[in-house]
Amino acid sequence: MRRFLSLALLCFLLLGATLTAQAQTDTANNSGSDNTGANDSAALELLEALDVESYTAKGEAITAILQSDDERARDWLQALLDGRLQRTEDGRFVLVLENRGRDWPVADVLTGEALGEMSRRDLERIGINNNLRNQLRSAIAVVDLYSPNVERRRTSAERLLGEVDGELVPTLDDLIEQEEDEQVRYRLTQAVAIYRAEAGEMAGVEALDGSLHPRSRVALSRAANSDDPIVANAAAASLAGIEQQLKLNRGLETLYFGLSLGSVLVLAAIGLAITFGVMGVINMAHGELMMLGAYTTWAMQQLLPGQPGLALILSIPAGFMVAALAGVAIERGVIQFLKGRPLETLLATFGISLILQQLVRTVISPLNRTVITPEWMSGSLVVNDALSLTLNRMVVLGFALVVFAGLMLIMRRTRLGLEVRAVTQNRAMARSMGIRATRVDIMTFALGSGVAGLAGVALSQLTNVGPNLGQNYIIDSFMVVVFGGVGNLWGTLVAGLSLGVINQVLEPWAGAVLAKIIVLVFIILFIQKRPRGLFPQKGRAAEG
Amino acid sequence: MNTLKRSTHPHRFLSSGRFATALLTAAVMGASTQAIAQDDDPIKVGILHSLSGTMAISETVLKDTVEMLIEQQNEAGGLLGRQLEAVVVDPASNWPLFAERARELLAQEEVDVIFGNWTSVSRKSVLPVVEELNGLLFYPVQYEGEESSENVFYTGAAPNQQAIPAVEYLINEVGIERFALVGTDYVYPRTTNRILEAFLKDEHGIADEDIMVNYTPFGHSDWQNIVAEIRRFGEEGKPTAVISTVNGDANVPFYTELSNQGIDAADIPVIAFSVGEQELTGIDTAPLVGHLAAWNYFMSVDNDDNYDFIDAWIEYTGDDMAVTNDPMEAHYIGFNMWAEAVRKAGTTDVDTVKDAIIGVTVPNLSGGYAAMMPNHHITKPVLIGEIQDNGQFDIVWQTPSTVAGDAWSDYLPGSRDLIADWRKPMECGNFNVVNGSCGGSTAAEEAEAALAE
Numbered sequence: 002m003r004r005f006l007s008l009a010l011l012c013f014l015l016l017g018a019t020l021t022a023q024a025q026t027d028t029a030n031n032s033g034s035d036n037t038g039a040n041d042s043a044a045l046e047l048l049e050a051l052d053v054e055s056y057t058a059k060g061e062a063i064t065a066i067l068q069s070d071d072e073r074a075r076d077w078l079q080a081l082l083d084g085r086l087q088r089t090e091d092g093r094f095v096l097v098l099e100n101r102g103r104d105w106p107v108a109d110v111l112t113g114e115a116l117g118e119m120s121r122r123d124l125e126r127i128g129i130n131n132n133l134r135n136q137l138r139s140a141i142a143v144v145d146l147y148s149p150n151v152e153r154r155r156t157s158a159e160r161l162l163g164e165v166d167g168e169l170v171p172t173l174d175d176l177i178e179q180e181e182d183e184q185v186r187y188r189l190t191q192a193v194a195i196y197r198a199e200a201g202e203m204a205g206v207e208a209l210d211g212s213l214h215p216r217s218r219v220a221l222s223r224a225a226n227s228d229d230p231i232v233a234n235a236a237a238a239s240l241a242g243i244e245q246q247l248k249l250n251r252g253l254e255t256l257y258f259g260l261s262l263g264s265v266l267v268l269a270a271i272g273l274a275i276t277f278g279v280m281g282v283i284n285m286a287h288g289e290l291m292m293l294g295a296y297t298t299w300a301m302q303q304l305l306p307g308q309p310g311l312a313l314i315l316s317i318p319a320g321f322m323v324a325a326l327a328g329v330a331i332e333r334g335v336i337q338f339l340k341g342r343p344l345e346t347l348l349a350t351f352g353i354s355l356i357l358q359q360l361v362r363t364v365i366s367p368l369n370r371t372v373i374t375p376e377w378m379s380g381s382l383v384v385n386d387a388l389s390l391t392l393n394r395m396v397v398l399g400f401a402l403v404v405f406a407g408l409m410l411i412m413r414r415t416r417l418g419l420e421v422r423a424v425t426q427n428r429a430m431a432r433s434m435g436i437r438a439t440r441v442d443i444m445t446f447a448l449g450s451g452v453a454g455l456a457g458v459a460l461s462q463l464t465n466v467g468p469n470l471g472q473n474y475i476i477d478s479f480m481v482v483v484f485g486g487v488g489n490l491w492g493t494l495v496a497g498l499s500l501g502v503i504n505q506v507l508e509p510w511a512g513a514v515l516a517k518i519i520v521l522v523f524i525i526l527f528i529q530k531r532p533r534g535l536f537p538q539k540g541r542a543a544e545g
Numbered sequence: 546m547n548t549l550k551r552s553t554h555p556h557r558f559l560s561s562g563r564f565a566t567a568l569l570t571a572a573v574m575g576a577s578t579q580a581i582a583q584d585d586d587p588i589k590v591g592i593l594h595s596l597s598g599t600m601a602i603s604e605t606v607l608k609d610t611v612e613m614l615i616e617q618q619n620e621a622g623g624l625l626g627r628q629l630e631a632v633v634v635d636p637a638s639n640w641p642l643f644a645e646r647a648r649e650l651l652a653q654e655e656v657d658v659i660f661g662n663w664t665s666v667s668r669k670s671v672l673p674v675v676e677e678l679n680g681l682l683f684y685p686v687q688y689e690g691e692e693s694s695e696n697v698f699y700t701g702a703a704p705n706q707q708a709i710p711a712v713e714y715l716i717n718e719v720g721i722e723r724f725a726l727v728g729t730d731y732v733y734p735r736t737t738n739r740i741l742e743a744f745l746k747d748e749h750g751i752a753d754e755d756i757m758v759n760y761t762p763f764g765h766s767d768w769q770n771i772v773a774e775i776r777r778f779g780e781e782g783k784p785t786a787v788i789s790t791v792n793g794d795a796n797v798p799f800y801t802e803l804s805n806q807g808i809d810a811a812d813i814p815v816i817a818f819s820v821g822e823q824e825l826t827g828i829d830t831a832p833l834v835g836h837l838a839a840w841n842y843f844m845s846v847d848n849d850d851n852y853d854f855i856d857a858w859i860e861y862t863g864d865d866m867a868v869t870n871d872p873m874e875a876h877y878i879g880f881n882m883w884a885e886a887v888r889k890a891g892t893t894d895v896d897t898v899k900d901a902i903i904g905v906t907v908p909n910l911s912g913g914y915a916a917m918m919p920n921h922h923i924t925k926p927v928l929i930g931e932i933q934d935n936g937q938f939d940i941v942w943q944t945p946s947t948v949a950g951d952a953w954s955d956y957l958p959g960s961r962d963l964i965a966d967w968r969k970p971m972e973c974g975n976f977n978v979v980n981g982s983c984g985g986s987t988a989a990e991e992a993e994a995a996l997a998e
Contacts, residue, residue: 056941084834084934130931130941131719131835134811215780223782258769265767359597367601369797373829381805391805394769464766465797469599473764508770513761514730 041111044071048094048110051081051127059133067140075144077110082137086110087124097124139164151182158188163216165196195220201227203235210239213246213386250387255505261394263501264401267494268459269474270481271405272452274493276328278482279425280445282336283343285350287478288471289357290450293327294320294457295466296361299370310375313458320454327357328450329443337442354471361468369467378462397459404455405494411448412490421445425488484524486534496535500524587630588623588893590615591650593661593671593682598638599764603793603872604663606823607685608633610873611660613861614880624887632656636667640996643667644674651678657893658683658883660876665689665732669995672697672988679895683883685875687818687840689736693952693965693974694988696895698902699922700879700915701872702841703950704740708788710927711816711839712741714942715786716749719814723755723785725775727799730760732995734790737818741788743956755783765795768802776806779813787815796820797828800836810835810931822868825936833932841911841925842874843938848912868936878915878923881907886917903968913947920965920974922950 047069050062063081066074076096080086085097087107095107095116104118129137138160145157165173173193180186191212197205198220206224209217221243224236269291276284298316305312331353339346378396381389412418423431424441432438460470481500485492500520507516531537592611594604615629623629632654636643643662650656651674658681662668665688675682675696687702715721726741728734738758745751757778759771779785791799796817803815816837822844825833844855851869854877859867886902887893906916915923924947930938953963953975962979966972973983 126933128933128939130939131811131814134835138811215777219780219782254773255770258767258773261769262767362597362601367596367605368823368826369602369794371826371829374801379805379832381807389807391769391802393801393805463798463801465794467602467794469602469764469794472599473766504767505770509774512759513765513771517762 043069044073044111045094047071048077048086051086052088056130056133059127059129060136063133063136063140067144073110075141078137078141078144080110081127081129082134082141084126084129087126089119090123090125095119095124146176151185154180154182154185155188158185158192161192162188162214163192163195163219165192167196170196191217198224198236201229201232203229203232206232206236206239211242211246213243213250215386217386218243218247247387250385254388255509256502257390257394259502259505260498261391261398261501262505263498264394264398265460265463266477266481266501267497268397268401268404268456269453270478270485270493270497271401271408271490272449272456273478274482274485274488274490275408275449275452276446277479278488278490278493279421280442280449281343281425282332282446283347283350284331284336284449285347285475286331286354286357286471287450287453288473288475289354290324290327290453290471291457291460291474292357292361292466292468292471293324294454295372295461295470296365296370296457297323297454298458298461299372299466302373309373310377313375313378313462316458316461317455320458321451322454324454324457325447325451328453329447331450332443332446336446337439354475358468358471367468369465372461372466374462393462397463400455400459404452405490408448408452409490417441417444417448480521480524483528484534486536486538488538489534489536492534492536587628588625588887589630589632589654589656591647591654591656591659591661592631592633593636593643593646593650593659594663595638596633596635599794600638600663600667603823606870607660607663607872607876609862610858610876611880613857614877616861617857618880618884624884625891625893640664640666640670644670644992647671647674647680647682648678651675651680657681657895658898660685660879662686663872666995668697669732669988669992671992673992676986676988681883681895681898683876683879685872685879687871689733690740690950690952690954691736691957691960692991693920693922693967694986695899695921695967695972695974697921698879698882698917699950699952700875700882702925702927703922703952704737704954705951706841706925706927706948707818707839708737708741709744710944710948711818711837711929712744712788714839714929715788715814715816718942719786720784721786721814722751722783723778723781724751725757725759725778725785725787726790727759727761727771727775727787728790729765729792729795730762731792734760734792737790738788740954740956747956761791761795763792763795765791766798768799769806772799772802772806772808775803775813776808779808785813787813789815789817790819791817792819793824796824800828800833804832810837816929821870821872822936822938823870825932826866826868828936830932830936831934834934836932837929837941838932838938839927839929840871840938841927842871842909843928843930843940844869845930845937845940846911846928848910850908850912851910854910874910878907878909882915882917882923899967900969915947916949918949919968920950920952921967922952924949 047062047066050065051059053059063078066077077086080096087095087097089095094110096110098106098108104120105124106115106117107119108115142157142160145153148154170193173189177186177189180189190208191214194205194208195216198209201224206221209221218240221236221240225233225240227233227236273284273287276282276287297320298313301312301316301319302309331350335349335353336346339349374393378393381391382395383389412421420431420436420441423434423436424438428438457470464470481497482493484500485496504516504520507519511519590611592608594608595601596605596608612631615631618624619628632650634646634650636646647659650659659675660683662671662684663686668684671682672694676694680696682697683700684697685700687707688699690703724745726738728738742756742758745756761771775787814835814837816839818839820838821840855869858869859865882902882905883898885905885907886898889905890897890901902917903919904917906914909915909925911926911928913926915925917923926947927944928940929942930940933939952965953960955961962977963975964978965974966976967974974986975984977984
């Protein structure tokens, strides 16, 4: 990687002067149309050199582009890196503006003129491999150090961490002096310090004290092996401090992982907490209701191509409705005839779950469907150099809490909630008070099923949308409900989150397989001791 | 003749209640009835792929592939002047059921050949049945090796045709020094990783602390911790790569987590042995660009035979976006090899075909040839591809020539001394060259062990 950087720097020193010169002449030289014509043929030649089989030759072509004084060089390199630099059948180089769907809007690379939409079959991409990708990034990073755009300078400075070599240091020192942005300056200083620390210089070691970036740590551990005992001791001391900090961050990270896994468990289980916990119906098809919610998200995204975010938001009510309707159909069609016969209900709903799975396989496809994650849910929120929280999971965590709060509200504050509680506590009494128990049954089951649909919508962002989606969660859901205490929503929340955290704490040292087994054994033992779960229901209702 | 005709209707037959008797009769009459049947009856091709359950995602397309190949063969006039007929059964991703269905295909339907199986455990389950009833099974998926059965032809890659070259690519071309071996917890990843660990340590002197091994359950969906561990593993200053034998469904959340935690292919490339075009249809591949896969075929191979195959496949499925993948090519090769062997032998008789097929050479889809070796494995080129944002692979490296499949790994202590050669006079799947003895078939015990897990 360093090789690329030195090369890029070399090119850039040539380019740097011309760029500034260019900026000056640009305003003065607006009439130079014949000049751009000559430029274009040279530019075409540069691009032409990219369209070769060998990756080594492509690498050389990239260097040539960097060395050229064409001000569009950066755009070309970026386009090449993004796979948007393509060629039409008649040999014209085009920039693909949007590569979703079958026809892509394109623009001419040289003139920037929009060329309308083209079929992807008529376009040929200039391919790159990982080595070239690294080379391009380094090249762009060096060019971007001089960019007027602060964002670009930040990314560029970040990229330089651990990649600085001796030749680059004086340039960077100059840049640090001129730099106005705090963050860029910090990163550049750090980048230089990493180089110095690795070279065994005291200044570098001192500058890196307290930095959590992995590159700093590597540099410090190298410095700790330095021949100079003073440097080595200082590096070792900073390293110890950093390790301490990292441990703390790792703990926070594990906690986040646990809460996130827990939130998935809560989402999957909370619908069941209503149908199974409150109504006492063992619904083995609960997982398939989640699957329906996930497929609704997929269908929504198919209906609204290009707007995955909007589709996802619309899927929330749609997924709820689809799953709720399916739930009502199951309740009316099967479960109501099996009231009070749990074993039959279990078998019948298990059958339904298989039917639903195979139905999806036959009607839609046995293959998984692609659900796109919207831009605002991808990536992670960077807290510090050692801790960043993934956004999709954070959204799901928030969503789980909102769903939980909503359900609590419905159960505590609405008439439906009151009726549900009345019917489950004493069906005969509730009926004699004028509550239509059958209607309440339907509504409750629809509510529980609808929440399963919501879980499905959320899961579509985390895992596969396929016929097996539900199967993977049904056991966990029952586990959470039973562990939390049947009939208690708070229990489900606490049980889900704590099982998630326990699982993630165990996983690093026990492995994923063993961690799952340990959790299961723990629950079995717990249920032996407290058969009614964490939060048993109190009062006569519980005896019934 | 009468028995045979009746036995082709299993349901009526079962209800007649003389199942066992006729089964026996059929078995005894096996050879003679076949000779009688040969002239008029169609040749029966059994297809043993799961059409429901967890493996349906991968295996359904293979069923369709064989059906397409049969259709093409029939259009070209059939085989030996007879038409081919597909007999499809659904083992429903249930490993013991694979053995039952295989028995049904061989004993009741009396198929001449079977194309089937995906998972190793299902193959182990079927093994004793095809050996007992002397069937022919073409197995199209890359697998862990350490097996060679008289009745099975392995048209997928053995570890030396996929895993070993892939690791050499990482070391020699990419300069990787640290390896995370991440896999699903079952026989293929465990054996492959055992071979790779031995290979990395013995052949390349990679230290213990530079190898991390991790197993996850089937369909694992919460990868946060493992990906964080991989990230930390890669932050020690040495170029790091992940070698993934993660199976099927679990890949989507794995790759999603990788990209969300900001691990880019340029930092820590993941090379996968079980992720192909089919698996990528369920993923938004934009964040995965640059991650690698090692196969013996990619849909993006630039070759006329391949384009013909893709066109035929798209036409057959009626789906413009249908993709082809490595196990499909393996069936293409296996089917053509079997057809060629039948033509050469002039009969579909199992024993004759089994002898005739060794040495048969047919074109593969990447512009070369595949030959059936005496150990029942075939020669294949090894290709390394980088994932593109359109769900296809860009081939970045390939072996200069084809590699012959090695049934017994050279890097494991027990298997180093074993060879397989089904030609006369050796006819042994596990001949020990040190003490000069043949171990004989262990299919029954292995099936039992695999199913017990």
